[in-house]
Amino acid sequence: MVKSREEDINQDGKFDELNIEIQVQLQQTDIALSVKLFLLFDYKLYKMSVFHMESLGVVQHSSSLPGARLDVVADLRLVQKQLLYSRGRDSRFNMSVFDLTRLVPDAFNLQTLFKEYARRNVTTRLSNVYPLWTAGRASDMPFIVSAVVHYPEETILYRPGFWQVIKWAWVQYLSVFIIFVFIFxxxxxxxxxNQLVFTVKTVPWKKLF
Structure with missing residues (x-):
């Protein structure tokens, strides 16, 4: 059973964290010693750069003690190898992380998956991961994986368009110009x-008699 929800903690209209809980019913003779959790995210940007991709977050943990549950707290961070586009809709990486069109075992090989995902110029990863492994599961109880993934503020790097450059350049030029005129x-x-230099005041449109 899988339960998930996204919450807006500061009530600004944007989700701040993901809460997910997975319950796995095991046989009485089964034990859990390790967990590999793959989280897929529908990552979208709307301002400055219109960007859309399917991204990945991975949690791996193991223990020598049979576990009852694994609790994880982490941050989802954006990783950029190049600048984003400012014009049009950028959906270069809006593709499934798992290639479901290839019905071959190699398509679900983790080494192949990580290599292909790392070749992307824009990805996500989980950072500040804090796992907590709890041992002592009763035989009739499910194994539980609980994760809280925070969405912290990001610094997005993009290549601005011509009019964006002109807009900000004009604002900066105008502010400097006003200060310069005032000081001058x-x-x-x-x-x-204070008559620091010799000056003569003349009025051209008046005649002197």
Whole structure:
């Protein structure tokens, strides 16, 4: 049985964490010594860069003691090897991590899976992983895997378009220009009011008699 939910902790309209619980009913003679948990995420960006991909998070843990449950807390982090696009919809990596079209054993080989996934220029991984292994499962109780995955704020690197560059360049230029004009006027008033340089005031449209 699998239970999952996403929660918005700070009520900003965006999910902050994923809570998932998996219950595996084992035979009375079965024991659990290790866990490999593969979490698939539908990763989307909407602002600055419209990006969409299916990504992966992996949890692996083992123990010499038969376990009753595994509790994990981790952060989902974005890993970039290149800048994202700012124009159009970027769905280069919006493909299944597990190649379900290839009905061969090699398609589900973990070494092959990790190698192909690592070749992507944009991926996700679980960091700050804190596992807690609990031993002593009763024979009639299921083995439980509970995971809490936080979605922390990310710094997204992308290549801006022409108009985005012009927009921010104009804002920066205008702010510097206003400060420069203000300082220049103060200097000019100080110089002329204290007669630091020889000046003559003339009014062209008035005739002197």
């Amino acid at each position: 006027r103060l200097i000019k008033e100080y110089v002329f009011s």
